[in-house]
Amino acid sequence: MSPHDGELERLREEVAAWRAVYGKLPLREGVEFTSVSGRELEPAYSALDLEQTLGAPNELPGQYPFTRGIHPTMYRGRLWTMRQFAGFGTAEDTNRRYKFLLERGQTGLSVAFDFPTLMGYDSDHPRSEGEVGKCGVAIASLRDMEDLFAGIPLDRVSTSMTINGPAAILFCFYVAAAEKQGVDIRQLQGTVQNDILKEYMAQHAWIYPPEPALKIIVDMFEWAAEHTPKWNTISISGYHIREAGATAAQELAFTLANGFCYVEHGMARGLAVDAFAPRLSFFWDVHNDFFEEIAKMRAARRIWARHLKERYGAADDRSWKMRFHCQTAGVTLTAQQPMNNIVRVAYQALAAVLGGTQSLHTNALDETLALPTEESVRIALRTQQILAVETGVPNVADPLGGSYYVEALTDQMEREAEALFAEIDAQGGVVAAIESGWFQRQIARSAARFQGEVETDRRTIVGVNDFLEEERAAPDILRIGEEADRTQRARMARLRAERDDARVEQALTALRNAAVADRNVMPEMLDCARGYCTLYEIRDVLERVYGAYREPVFF
């Protein structure tokens, strides 16, 4: 990649001369040529910028450290999975939306739960009032999970579930639902997000304090490796960290640091790294800054591979390969002129594919106003299909590999991430830095910087602080009424009346005993699910053993 010395010297002179010419030319006034994350950018890049590159000179796709993708074939072998995140109302409502999406060519399911479910409350718990089915689907027991997937054979779809605090419980509902369908659970494919560390940092759907929460996650690593070997036990997520305000480099570094923390906890249990690392997956936000996002994903793969191999001693190449999902950045959608969001999403989707993603959710144009309508999710899905079959982009792996700019940015991202890892270590590690609020402050500071740039017009958002228009009527939005709440309450009442109370008591007691004895809680939790114990009953038993998390409050 780097030319030999004589050539390099000549290039250095040429670039210096070019710089001198560039410096005399007028530039657009009042424009800061920085990335969305505030990164200073050169006016152009050349081979000089790759003189000290961290990349391997002749690396090819599918080769360690996987900068250029995890497969030699990339999208020639298999397209990314088109996976639209969906859920609202009751299990029956969402079951209908899933069938709508599958019939239109979607290739994987992704469950959005409502806030009570995300926090581990039953639909009829007092804290759930007003929130049932509003931001996702309400799932409070195995009964709801059975109805969510009625008519959808669980050995033939892959399902992603965005659930963290009570992830193990919802995973048990899913496994139990598969058992009820008569499916071999070894064939189950999918992912639970299960990334509690970023909950403390950004997304905030937590239940227990970090150490017991990490213990339950390692229980899942251990149990799933044996019983559901095709299941991804965690999706280590930058998405929410970025959406909360982090820069691209912070998203990259904080997320990877969380990944290392999970690896270390698994190894501390005595698990062999290659026994669980191949089932760890990742989730990135795809923001507006096109090349910065692509570089972020390339750097992420490389850093993960290097640390897993060199620092943690993984020998299985599946442990080195970072597989990830992407979602276009919800925070970039504007309520003003919402149709413009279609265009934003299309550019972000292109960046995700050029970055080598394994699956993708494209946001719908109206998601800054409400949950999306059928019409708007259809456009979002079609955006991916047009990219996949009309643009020619999937024909060639890592088409930007070798671009001076993209390679230099990839290097820069890796260096910045390593510097942030050192800062996190200096804070006492991930858990200590969460407890002190260090991550939360870093993220809030970046959010405030961005807002300040927009408000002082140093950063332009079309339709928000420039190119304004008299607002036309808002598009029709999906409205979730109180119907779901009433239906869910009736369903819960019926469940509580019909189930075997003695079985419930016995299963919950067994779970409590497992937690007190510090055993792996998964077998007993699965038995609670089978016996129709509710989400909150299971959460509550463990909370009495493990305690509750209290956030450091600041602004």
Place this chain on the structure above:
Amino acid sequence: MSPRTLSRPIRVLVAKPGLDGHDRGAKVVAAALRDAGMEVVYTGLHQTPEMIATAAVQEDVDVVGLSILSGAHMTLFPRVLQLLADMGRNDILLTGGGIIPPEDIDVLQAKGVGKLFGPGTPTSELVQYITTWAAANLDG
């Protein structure tokens, strides 16, 4: 117009009711109001309406701002409004923002909730609204 038209700073409680964990907006707003010279208390996440109304009275604030992105606004705003009235404090301005459809805003304002702000609103607009309200409604 600045908050200095009062002889004391305006006191604001920024609150996150319900189970919604999205606090980017609440924190940006809290910081902006503080930078505008107001005294700001932030509740942290996952507060019940009872916790918020009690904090508002105990902290003796002039304004309560709720941030709701969960769709539960039609339950949470009226509940906080009612609790403040029950405590004899319907002099406190209840305002807020989040993902709230325009027709819901109309209904809430008819019940006595103040102005509600949507995505993309500059923080200067909130400062302007609160200082204008304070000049017209607060003594001292």
